[in-house]
Amino acid sequence: GAVVSQHPSRVICKSGTSVKIECRSLDFQATTMFWYRQFPKKSLMLMATSNEGSKATYEQGVEKDKFLINHASLTLSTLTVTSAHPEDSSFYICSANRWGEGDTQYFGPGTRLTVL
Amino acid sequence: AQSVTQLDSQVPVFEEAPVELRCNYSSSVSVYLFWYVQYPNQGLQLLLKYLSGSTLVKGINGFEAEFNKSQTSFHLRKPSVHISDTAEYFCAVSKKAAGNKLTFGGGTRVLVKP
Numbered sequence: 001g002a003v004v005s006q007h008p009s010r011v012i013c014k015s016g017t018s019v020k021i022e023c024r025s026l027d028f029q030a031t032t033m034f035w036y037r038q039f040p041k042k043s044l045m046l047m048a049t050s051n052e053g054s055k056a057t058y059e060q061g062v063e064k065d066k067f068l069i070n071h072a073s074l075t076l077s078t079l080t081v082t083s084a085h086p087e088d089s090s091f092y093i094c095s096a097n098r099w100g101e102g103d104t105q106y107f108g109p110g111t112r113l114t115v116l
Numbered sequence: 117a118q119s120v121t122q123l124d125s126q127v128p129v130f131e132e133a134p135v136e137l138r139c140n141y142s143s144s145v146s147v148y149l150f151w152y153v154q155y156p157n158q159g160l161q162l163l164l165k166y167l168s169g170s171t172l173v174k175g176i177n178g179f180e181a182e183f184n185k186s187q188t189s190f191h192l193r194k195p196s197v198h199i200s201d202t203a204e205y206f207c208a209v210s211k212k213a214a215g216n217k218l219t220f221g222g223g224t225r226v227l228v229k230p
Contacts, residue, residue: 004159034217043206043220044160093159095218103148103167103210105218107160 001027004096006108013084014116021079021111023094030096033077034105035069038091050077074099084115118143118209122221129197130229137192137224139207147209149190150218151181154204163205166190177201202228 003026013019023033032051036044048069050056056069066088068080077096081088091112095105123138141147148167152160164175171183181192190207207221 006159043222046217049217091157095160103212103216104150104162104165106162107152109159110157112157 002098002106003027004030004094004106004108006092006094006111008111009109010112010114012114012116015085016083018080018082019084019113021081021092021094021113023077023079023096023108025075025096025098025106028096028098029074030077031074031099032097033071034095035067035077035079036093036095038093038110040091044093047079081113084113086115089113089115118147118211118219120207120209120219120221122205122207122224124224125222126225126227128227128229131199132196134193134195135197135201135226137205137207137226139190139192139221141188141190141207141209143188143209143211146212148212149181149183150208150210151175151179151190151192152206152208153177154206154223156203160206163192197226197228199228199230201226 005024007022035047038044047062048056048058050069050071052071058064071077093110095107119142121140129135150165151163154160164173166173166183174180179194205224208218210216210218
């Protein structure tokens with residue numbers, strides 16, 4: 001158990017458009033979901049933490065108006081990159097805490113975003 | 117605040133040889149400790165975790181790690197590696213409470229050679 005999916009796995013978009021990435025916990029309810037960004041050959045950088053039904057908490061330096069996070073249910077969180085630019089190109093990974101197992105994050109497979 | 121240092125950015129190792137990946141952390145509070153593995157273009161998979169109890173933790177794929185509180189270390193070991201162990205390995209810590217953020221080390225790339 002504890003499977004997290006992301007959709008899409010890859011997306012290419014034009015500069016100025018918006019892109020939505022979905023993160024789902026498939027076989028458990030997620031109390032908290034996290035969004036990370038990973039640059040090539042680098043570690044993960046936490047962008048924001050979201051809890052179902054409440055506003056996301058963004059890390060310092062992350063633009064909340066640019067990276068919109070919605071946590072609609074206990075199994076779904078979405079990240080929307082608004083007005084994307086080439087510098088937003090990156091690997092975005094989500095993770096989730098399983099209800100009753102708040103100490104451990106289970107990660108999705110990631111989404112490769114390329115902005116042309 | 118916590119910080120995590122993975123001392124080796126890259127570790128080349130021959131197939132069937134042992135490997136040790138070093139991880140040191142600093143924190144003013146008690147922490148949980150984790151090792152994750154990332155294969156190319158994929159998300160992170162949990163290898164093992166230390167929450168409390170026995171300091172020697174066994175994980176998946178034959179990996180184990182030992183928590184050393186006095187040295188604030190959590191080194192990962194495998195006695196005999198396979199080609200399929202070629203991947204990026206991340207050490208991470210979080211404060212001892214539910215839903216807390218993970219702080220990651222910089223990662224160690226393991227390259228297993230035949």
